[in-house]
Amino acid sequence: MTKTLIDLDEEALAEAARVLGTSTRKDTVNAALREIVDRRSRAEAGARMRAMVAEGEIDLSVIGKDGGARSDVA
Numbered sequence: 001m002t003k004t005l006i007d008l009d010e011e012a013l014a015e016a017a018r019v020l021g022t023s024t025r026k027d028t029v030n031a032a033l034r035e036i037v038d039r040r041s042r043a044e045a046g047a048r049m050r051a052m053v054a055e056g057e058i059d060l061s062v063i064g065k066d067g068g069a070r071s072d073v074a
Contacts, residue, residue, distance in 0.1 A: 022028040
């Protein structure tokens with residue numbers, strides 16, 4: 001792990017700690033970094049999925065309303 005001296009927005013740090021449930025500055029900053037990376041990864045995965053649907057690689061019509069596969073599809 002690397003030590004870095006940075007100026008932090010104390011209000012934003014406190015709000016992030018509240019939202020993330022962290023208690024130290026270090027934990028808050030590290031949790032926030034992980035959160036943004038995870039969010040970006042999920043957004044990119046969603047975009048890839050939408051592109052696959054648009055290109056016909058995935059057919060959502062075979063998924064039933066209950067989330068399971070339709071029984072009338074072989």
